[in-house]
Amino acid sequence: MTSAPDARSAAAPAAAEHTAYLAERYGAPRDPRRTRRLLVVVVAALVVLGGVAVTWVALAQARVEIRTRDVGYEIISDERTDITFDVIRSDPSTTVRCAAQALDRGFGQVGVAEVVVGPSDRTATRVTVEVATIQRASNGIVVEGACVTLPAETSDVE
Known part of the structure; x- marks a missing residue:
């Protein structure tokens, strides 16, 4: 069915x-x-x-804010230029490392040096760094944006 x-x-x-x-x-x-x-x-x-x-x-x-301000430079010889600049930190108790450079007339780098700036009781610190050069410089400046904070235990402080 x-x-x-x-x-x-x-x-x-x-x-x-x-x-x-x-x-x-x-x-x-x-x-x-x-x-x-x-x-x-x-x-x-x-x-x-x-x-x-x-x-x-x-x-x-x-982060600690770091600014720099060029103050001046002195050409000592064909092999050396002294560069002076201010380091301004939002926290002056921090240690920073900055770079300065000596330039020739065509703005080519002829020397560079780093400097460690230790803690201070003021936000602005004036620094002079000796820069060894490979030829006579025509000016010297701090490298823009080249300052960095270092750990607190850094011992090689100026």
């Missing part, structure tokens, strides 16, 4: 065909678990990036 086809079983192939047609035309629907997993990964990445940004801003604000 055979039973008549059920209306549901007859509709199933038609629905499957329709679903296949729609998937082919518009793409298959996404797995909700995959979407949720992607959302969790994106949120976690944003949290990590936010933490990095907050840390970076906090460290940038905690």
Whole structure:
């Protein structure tokens, strides 16, 4: 004895065909678990990036601001130029290292020297550094942006 086809079983192939047609035309629907997993990964990445940004801003604000101001230079000989400049620190208790350079008439570097400036009770410290040169300099300047803070235990302080 055979039973008549059920209306549901007859509709199933038609629905499957329709679903296949729609998937082919518009793409298959996404797995909700995959979407949720992607959302969790994106949120976690944003949290990590936010933490990095907050840390970076906090460290940038905690840094000691160092500025320099050229005061002058004296050409002693073809082999030496003395360069005088001020080091201005937001925290005078920090030790910094700066570079000064002697330049020729074409602004080529003919000598460079580094100097360590130790802690002070004032924010501005005047420094004179002797720069050995390979030929006669025409001027001397402190290298812009070349002053960096040093660890507190630095011992070779001027």
